[in-house]
Amino acid sequence: MKDSYVTPDGRTIGGVLMDMRGITLRFGGVEAIKDISFDIREGEIRAIIGPNGAGKSSMLNVISGFYHPQEGEVWFRGAKRPTMRPYDVARQGIARTFQNIALFEGMSVLDNVMCGRLTHMKTGIFSQALWHGAAQREEVENREAVERIIDFLEIQAIRKTPVGRLPYGLKKRVELARALAAEPKLLLLDEPMAGMNVEEKEDMSRFILDVNDEFGTTIALIEHDMGVVMDLSDRVVVMDYGRKIGDGTPDEVRGNQEVIDAYLGVAHD
Amino acid sequence: MSADFLYGIEVILNGLMAGVLYALVALGFVLIFKASGIFNYAQGVMALFAALTLVGIMEGQVPFAHMINAIFGTEIHHFGWHVPALLAIFLTLCVMVAFAWAVQKFVFRHLVGQEPIILFMATIGLAYFLEGMGDLMWGSDIKTLKVGLPQGGSRWIEDMTSGLGGDDFYGFFIDKLDMVATVVAAILVMSLIAFAQYSKQGRAMRAVADDHQAALSVGISLNFIWVLVWSLAGLVALVAGVMWGAKSGVQFSLSLIALKALPVLMLGGFTSIPGAIVGGLIIGVGEKLFEYTIGGMIGGATENWFAYVLALIFLVFRPQGLFGEKIIERV
Numbered sequence: 001m002k003d004s005y006v007t008p009d010g011r012t013i014g015g016v017l018m019d020m021r022g023i024t025l026r027f028g029g030v031e032a033i034k035d036i037s038f039d040i041r042e043g044e045i046r047a048i049i050g051p052n053g054a055g056k057s058s059m060l061n062v063i064s065g066f067y068h069p070q071e072g073e074v075w076f077r078g079a080k081r082p083t084m085r086p087y088d089v090a091r092q093g094i095a096r097t098f099q100n101i102a103l104f105e106g107m108s109v110l111d112n113v114m115c116g117r118l119t120h121m122k123t124g125i126f127s128q129a130l131w132h133g134a135a136q137r138e139e140v141e142n143r144e145a146v147e148r149i150i151d152f153l154e155i156q157a158i159r160k161t162p163v164g165r166l167p168y169g170l171k172k173r174v175e176l177a178r179a180l181a182a183e184p185k186l187l188l189l190d191e192p193m194a195g196m197n198v199e200e201k202e203d204m205s206r207f208i209l210d211v212n213d214e215f216g217t218t219i220a221l222i223e224h225d226m227g228v229v230m231d232l233s234d235r236v237v238v239m240d241y242g243r244k245i246g247d248g249t250p251d252e253v254r255g256n257q258e259v260i261d262a263y264l265g266v267a268h269d
Numbered sequence: 270m271s272a273d274f275l276y277g278i279e280v281i282l283n284g285l286m287a288g289v290l291y292a293l294v295a296l297g298f299v300l301i302f303k304a305s306g307i308f309n310y311a312q313g314v315m316a317l318f319a320a321l322t323l324v325g326i327m328e329g330q331v332p333f334a335h336m337i338n339a340i341f342g343t344e345i346h347h348f349g350w351h352v353p354a355l356l357a358i359f360l361t362l363c364v365m366v367a368f369a370w371a372v373q374k375f376v377f378r379h380l381v382g383q384e385p386i387i388l389f390m391a392t393i394g395l396a397y398f399l400e401g402m403g404d405l406m407w408g409s410d411i412k413t414l415k416v417g418l419p420q421g422g423s424r425w426i427e428d429m430t431s432g433l434g435g436d437d438f439y440g441f442f443i444d445k446l447d448m449v450a451t452v453v454a455a456i457l458v459m460s461l462i463a464f465a466q467y468s469k470q471g472r473a474m475r476a477v478a479d480d481h482q483a484a485l486s487v488g489i490s491l492n493f494i495w496v497l498v499w500s501l502a503g504l505v506a507l508v509a510g511v512m513w514g515a516k517s518g519v520q521f522s523l524s525l526i527a528l529k530a531l532p533v534l535m536l537g538g539f540t541s542i543p544g545a546i547v548g549g550l551i552i553g554v555g556e557k558l559f560e561y562t563i564g565g566m567i568g569g570a571t572e573n574w575f576a577y578v579l580a581l582i583f584l585v586f587r588p589q590g591l592f593g594e595k596i597i598e599r600v
Contacts, residue, residue, distance in 0.1 A: 086485040087491075090486055098483070106475070115472060115489075118472070123469065128469050129468060131468070
């Protein structure tokens with residue numbers, strides 16, 4: 001494969017940003033992920049799909065440092081990544097959302113999104129405690145960046161609302177806003193459309209495409225709704241029972257017999 | 270104005286000032302409980318330890334003097350210098366931060382994800398360890414804390430108000446130390462709230478209090494935040510220790526002030542900073558007023574139990590406290 005290419009809709013896909021090599025993850029005797037390798041290229045939307053229990057979320061947790069694989073290597077931006085705590089991964093520029101929404105329920109939407117900027121705020125604790133020049137400047141700058149994202153995702157109306165009071169669909173969007181606020185090099189979305197109705201799904205798809213288009217953010221997402229994924233992504237990894245059973249463009253994957261079997265079930269004679 | 274009415278006001282004022290100190294101790298609990306779910310039984314002992322350390326540093330006491338003397342047969346007790354109060358307070362604060370770091374590094378880091386009861390037991394162990402440590406380092410005799418805080422009733426206020434209620438009223442008796450304590454505690458509480466509300470670390474603190482996983486995902490180190498809240502609790506303990514120590518001497522019963530914070534927490538809710546303040550004020554005023562109005566009829570000394578009875582009543586009708594998060598079990 002060439003180092004970079006242009007998609008039919010005119011976006012440039014760059015070189016390899018993240019490379020997973022031979023990842024194996026075990027919980028006691030259970031192998032959640034079995035020797036999986038795939039890569040994520042700069043600027044692309046990469047989907048990981050598979051039936052329930054296929055190990056998709058585990059894979060995302062490996063990328064974001066919540067789980068540590070027993071075997072295999074994670075390469076990020078051309079360097080092998082040592083075993084890292086999740087907050088170090090976040091500081092490297094990998095932001096994520098969660099399947100079951102992990103927001104700060106007691107805080108306002110604005111505060112939640114501001115938390116996404118923490119990796120960009122460098123002033124120390126004493127400067128912050130005294131609230132002198134640098135700390136104040138930094139707050140204003142980051143606040144501006146946050147306001148842009150709030151505009152972008154059309155959540156201005158609920159800026160001051162405590163997140164706990166929001167409906168599910170909006171919470172998902174706030175979570176996306178918080179991840180986006182970090183200006184990540186790689187954005188991980190864990191089932192961004194789970195539990196949404198058709199209209200909300202369309203909204204979310206549009207936002208994902210816009211984010212990729214506008215900021216050039218590389219996105220890796222997990223979904224089990226095949227239809228949405230096929231429309232959205234450039235390349236798809238298909239997992240089943242912890243193994244990789246397919247990898248390629250949506251069209252290639254759709255024609256793969258093993259994938260069809262995994263999704264539709266296969267008659268055992 | 271009748272003298273009775275004016276005495277009532279005086280009681281309320283004194284109650285408010287006592288209440289601010291209760292609130293201060295309760296605040297130490299709330300900080301740690303919110304951020305890590307640990308009910309820190311050692312908070313009172315931390316106040317004692319901070320006060321002991323402060324006196325020890327100011328007086329130029331040699332730490333572990335008894336142990337050193339027993340082992341080496343020497344006779345050292347003092348370095349022979351006196352450290353000025355402000356410097357000593359700063360040094361004590363450094364000790365409390367070091368303590369916070371050590372607690373996190375050697376105890377709670379290894380207990381992440383354990384049941385709350387296990388964390389609670391660990392803090393009980395910590396309390397006794399710290400009490401023994403204070404004894405070993407600074408000795409067990411009662412010490413007086415002289416940081417230059419004023420003592421006794423304010424003559425000025427008494428003179429100014431003595432004409433208000435006719436011949437039966439001799440003016441408000443307000444303790445100067447109480448006034449200073451109130452002002453200091455109020456400033457401390459307000460700056461803690463401002464810090465939590467507006468600073469970057471404060472935002473991270475609130476984030477950790479809300480959701481550990483989400484906090485990790487935005488790049489917050491839980492360990493750092495936990496050391497931070499233990500340090501802040503240490504600061505609160507130091508201030509509380511200084512105020513109570515200046516009032517009644519630095520002695521080992523000082524650690525019992527933690528028990529006064531329990532009803533405050535039940536009233537205000539374990540997770541609410543405003544709750545700790547309002548709870549403290551209600552308990553402070555409540556117990557003084559109760560003693561003043563009803564105490565005399567039932568034999569007095571009601572201050573010992575009034576707060577607990579009030580807390581019990583609260584537990585029955587509003588278990589989450591005034592400001593606490595309501596516990597809703599979803600099925």
